[in-house]
Amino acid sequence: MEEKIHQLQELVRLTAAKPQALIQQHQQLVTADLTSIIIQLISTAGSLLPSVNHPAAPIPNLSFANGVNVPDNTNMVSKVEDHSDHLDDDVDEGENLPPGSYEILQLEKEEILAPHTHFCLICGKGFKRDANLRMHMRGHGDEYKTPAALAKPHKETPKLVKRYSCPYVGCKRNKNHKKFQPLKTILCVKNHYKRSHCDKSYTCSRCNTKKFSVIADLKTHEKHCGRDRWLCSCGTTFSRKDKLFGHISLFQGHTPAIPFDEPNQSNTANTDTNVQGFGFFDFSSCGSGEPSACFSPFPRNLFEESDSLSFLLSGSANYMWKNGGESSSKDLQ
């Protein structure tokens, strides 16, 4: 803006120096430039207004790209632009803000990712929420324990409806995008940025597959992880049997998979082959496996003890136990 003001000053000086050679076009140029400067001044002032009222404005410890020398508020203000209708399906809750009725703020990437945004002026300790900071201030003296100091600062001026833009270039949530869809709150911005433009560094410990960048998302997933009982050989899980079968009928070669930890396993053929992904039995490479013991021999336990019957034989002769050489043989077909 300063540049523009200097430019205009030059122009005015020039025109002032040569009043005769004032052309129509020049005039228009000058008026246009003047108008734009005035508009910018007004909007900058408007955004600066809230921070003027703020008693203890936070000073972020990170550097910023813009060159505007604004003392406390680091938000870069953009012009209020005219937006076309948003016909995309993921409009925030179908809200219809008439274009031009709201202002757009765009935080920088570093601020979005910063874990703490509120800092104690006295000791420099960082906090995620202003309420947390106010609590901390109680430790710095009695003046911070008053109800007035602890209460949420009341904003006198009714704020304009604010919407947020994502700083990532090319993102649909970026104000410069053709189909721009604003985000509603700073928290939305943070979650959106982490989910869409950051690495997913948290992994679910249960399935070891799903990754998340936002911890809250991970916790929600863990609530539902492992609930799907129906497994396909390709790895997809389903909550219902008919969904699984619908999937299998669509593709060649997919089969239902039997989960590993089933309560009643058959005890005759317990071939222990590869355990894939989720740990289910897949007999696809059946040939290579080496079953340890196909048929477990009947263990001789109390139930098969023939000794228990010996008491019955005490009275009778050795009628039954001369099986050996007798004509009756067990080997009849």
Add this chain to the structure above:
Amino acid sequence: MLVGACPRLQAVDVSHCYQFGDREAAALSCAAELREIKMDKCLRLTDVGLAKIAVRCEKLEKVSLKWCLEITDLGIDLLSKKCHRLKHLSVSYLKISDESLRSISSLQKLEVLLMVGCGLVGDEGLHFLGNGCPSLQVLDVSRCEHVSSAGLFSVTRGCKGLQKLNAGYYFLELSTTVFQNFKDLKHLKTIRVDGARVNDSFFQIISNNCLFLVEVGLSKCEGVNDAGVMQLAYGHPELKLLDLTCCNDLTDMAISAIAHSCTKLVCLKLESCSLLTEKSFSFLGSSCVLLEELDLTECCVNDKGLEYLSKCVELQCLRLGVCTDISGKGLSYIASNCKNLKELDLYRCLNVGDDGLGFIASGCKKIRKLNLCYCTKITDIGMIYLSQLEELSDLEMRSLLKVTSAGLTALASGCRKLSELDIKHCGNIGDVGFWSLAYHSWNLQQINISLCGVSDAGLCMIMSNLTRLQDVKLVNLTKVSARGYELALRASCRRLKKVKVLASLKPLLSVELLEALGASGCRIRWD
């Protein structure tokens, strides 16, 4: 292991393997060349196992899932979608619905479909079938409770290529409107309409249109009279099987027609046709010499009748239950001529005595199955005769009170192939007889010794020695104590599959025993 060793495995039968479940199915599915798989009564098989097989064994042509109660529409649907070459499918007694039939109808090559007793299938399902399965030749839809005449109409109208149709036990639902459709079933060779109400138009349609009929089943049908049977007989001289069980209005006239026209008859069932006289049997004896199976239960056959019937020298199965006029004399004719006899049923033929058995034993050496229940004249002598029957494997002899241990001993030592034995109520057989049984009859699989005079020792001997015993009925053994039962059952608990005992015994048996029996898949019936 099996599949790994036999990579070109084509046909597998694991029917009644109660432990065969999804994992086993998965293992089997590695045999990509499988054409035939029979899994009847594999109760643990579910849609998942079936899906595995369906997806990996694309060349399957014949699949049988009878009694696999866990299979649902989903499994059948997938099978239909993946195995396009299916020709033969059995889904009898499954709890599947019309949706399965919608899927099955899409199988272009299906020739044989067995769906007996599918209680959840309705007319809509049969409607799908009528509009699909263009190659269907054999269809068994008997006993599907929710099917009515509308469904039967659809199916008989749609499946014009049918050669064998079993639509039994639909009673009045199988009505004239459905029969009208038989006019177009030109290729019918086998028709079974057990339980239906038929009339003259039925016989007319059949005789005029279904010219290739070879097997006709009218068991328990109403409205079967002499005229109808005569029309049937004269219209189909090539008939081989005719089932007229409980068509009790029939007289000698009908049999005369059958005998004169259907000389190639192989199987004839006339149970309960009590109006028949000796004349019928003489007709049969002189003309139907190819007869192999003949059921004359309650047909008042006498010795003269048997003399006539003995001319059917090819007889293999002869049922003469409740024919109280038969004696040894009649049996002598049979014995001298019917050398191929394998099954003989003399249930409640009160006048049969030891001499009759003597004839049978010397003449019909191939006998495997014999029923002598309530032939109370038989004594130990008869048993000694029976011991000459080396092939005897299935013997029922309830209530033969004149038979003692000596008789049973003789039987046991002679008939080594004996595998099923029913001696319920033979109260005079003592322990010695049972010891002989335990000593000799290694092949016994099934016994009913309810209400017999066996003691603790005898029972324990039997149960511990006879290692092939799987099915035992031990109801009301008055001389056996609870301890005796406990020990006997413990000795055999791993092998037993079915046990029938008095309900009052339940609290007296140990918990461990009951658990062990349950664990090895044994089913206990408490009487």
